[in-house]
Amino acid sequence: MSRAFAIVLLSLIFGMLIFGCASPSQASGNQGTTVGGNSQGTGIATDKVVLTGPVVLPEGKVGKPYEYSYCNPKPADKLGLCGGINPNNNPRGGKGPYSFYLGSGTGFPPFGLSLNLNGILSGIPTAAGERTFEVCAKDIGGDYDCESYTMTIVEDTGVAGIWELTADSLMNGPEGSFPAGCQMEQKFQLNITQNGNVIGGVATNRLTKTTGCGIWSVEIKTADKMQISGVLSAPSATFSVGNTDFIGALRSGNMTGTMATCHSPDTRCTKSGLQQLNWYAGNFTAIRAN
Numbered sequence: 001m002s003r004a005f006a007i008v009l010l011s012l013i014f015g016m017l018i019f020g021c022a023s024p025s026q027a028s029g030n031q032g033t034t035v036g037g038n039s040q041g042t043g044i045a046t047d048k049v050v051l052t053g054p055v056v057l058p059e060g061k062v063g064k065p066y067e068y069s070y071c072n073p074k075p076a077d078k079l080g081l082c083g084g085i086n087p088n089n090n091p092r093g094g095k096g097p098y099s100f101y102l103g104s105g106t107g108f109p110p111f112g113l114s115l116n117l118n119g120i121l122s123g124i125p126t127a128a129g130e131r132t133f134e135v136c137a138k139d140i141g142g143d144y145d146c147e148s149y150t151m152t153i154v155e156d157t158g159v160a161g162i163w164e165l166t167a168d169s170l171m172n173g174p175e176g177s178f179p180a181g182c183q184m185e186q187k188f189q190l191n192i193t194q195n196g197n198v199i200g201g202v203a204t205n206r207l208t209k210t211t212g213c214g215i216w217s218v219e220i221k222t223a224d225k226m227q228i229s230g231v232l233s234a235p236s237a238t239f240s241v242g243n244t245d246f247i248g249a250l251r252s253g254n255m256t257g258t259m260a261t262c263h264s265p266d267t268r269c270t271k272s273g274l275q276q277l278n279w280y281a282g283n284f285t286a287i288r289a290n
Contacts, residue, residue, distance in 0.1 A: 047093060047094065047143075048093045048094065048145070049091050049093045049098070049138065049143045049144055050091060050093045051070065051091045051135070051136070051137040051145040051147050052092075053072075053149070054149075055147070055148065056149070057150065057151040059152050059153070059154060060110065060113075060125045060151065060152070060153045060154075061125065061154055061155070061156040061253075062127065062128055062153060062154070062156050063124060063125070063126075063156050063250075063251070063253045064125070064156055064253040064288060065122075065123075065124055065253055066113060066122060066123060067122040068120075068121045068122075069119055069120050069121075070090070070091075070100060070120075070121065070135055070137065071083070071088070071090065071091070071098065071100075071118060071119035071120070072088070072089045073086075073088070073089065075119070078118065078120055078122075080118055081096075081097040081118060082096065082098045082118040082137075083096025083098045083139075084096045084097040091137040091139075091145065093139075093143075094139030094141060094143045095139045095140055095141055096139060096140070097118075097139075097140065098118075098119070098137045098138060098139055099117050099137070099138050100116070100117060100135060100137055101115070101117075101135075101138070102133060102134065103134030103135060103148075104134070105134045105146065105148075106132055106133055106134040106148050107132045107133040108131065108133050110126075110129065110131045110151060110153045111125065111126045111127050112125045112126040113125060115135065119137070124253065125153040127153065128153050129152070130150065130151070130152045131151050131152075131153075132148055132149070132150045133148070133149060134146050134149075135147060135149060156253070158194040159192050159194060159199055159232055159255070160193055161288060162190070162191055162288070162289040162290045163188075163189070163190040163192060163286045163288055163289060164188075164189060164190075164286065164288075164289050165189075165246075165255070165284055165286035166185070166186070166187055166188075166284065166286075167185070167187075167244075167246075167259055168184075168185055168284070169183065169185075169259060170183055170282055179212060179214055182211070182213035182214075183210065183212060183213070184207065185209040185210075186205060186207050186208065187205075187206040187208050188203045188204065188206070188241060188286075189203065189204045189289070190203045190228060190241070191203070191228075194232065197231050197232050197233060198230075199228065199229070199230045199231065199237065199239055200227070200228055200229050200230075202225045202227060202228060203225065203226050203227075203228050203241045203242075204225055205224060205226060205241070226241050226242035227241075228240070230246075234250065235249055235251065236248065236250065237249075237255060244259055245259060245260055246258075248284065253287065253288050254285060254288075255285070255286035256283075256285050256286075257283070257284060258282065258283055258284070259283070260282075
């Protein structure tokens with residue numbers, strides 16, 4: 001055997017040893033992917049579950065209902081599925097439907113809020129402060145992705161904003177003005193401003209229904225805007241809308257209380273074509289609309 005032939009043969013043997021021992025994955029360069037801290041070694045990133053969204057969630061208020069959906073499109077309700085037949089924008093990848101749970105790596109949501117299985121975070125916050133917590137999304141195959149989110153809850157210090165108020169009243173009109181047992185339901189949209197402890201604004205009144213009031217037992221709608229004025233002494237408010245006085249308490253984003261005005265012989269009770277009235281007392285509930 002010549003020296004040159006021996007060198008060539010040794011080179012071939014050495015090359016087979018080097019390249020023949022490489023695994024198929026090493027030869028192709030596919031090392032798998034890691035998404036959101038979850039490494040399960042798949043070569044196609046789009047097959048992984050990916051949970052995104054803002055790392056800072058919209059701000060919430062103490063006592064005010066809050067809702068945020070990690071699932072996009074948002075499920076119809078708490079029983080609706082996240083993903084499935086239709087494409088999902090968030091989470092994406094994997095195979096829906098997706099389920100959600102709180103991760104064990106970081107914190108917990110603000111008190112009063114809970115995470116539903118379909119990704120809806122909802123409830124009524126009970127304390128102010130900032131929280132950072134981890135949320136995970138998992139597909140039906142068990143693949144998952146976890147991300148951390150921060151949320152701030154602030155104190156709800158006043159009544160400024162839009163309120164929807166429903167008032168039920170009993171009208172006691174003398175001299176046949178209104179029969180005994182005449183009842184009225186009113187709807188108000190209150191646009192309230194606040195300056196210190198003084199509240200003001202305008203209200204749009206809808207007299208939606210009367211019962212047992214004779215000729216007044218019809219559905220009446222008015223578009224008149226009346227001025228609101230009053231004082232706030234948290235957690236209660238005393239205010240007037242037109243000639244009606246409202247006294248109530250602020251609880252969990254609602255106002256509840258009583259209403260009364262037009263005690264004869266107050267001249268405000270004199271209406272065109274009506275006798276002086278001794279009316280009315282009733283209850284009201286107002287819920288924030290924003």
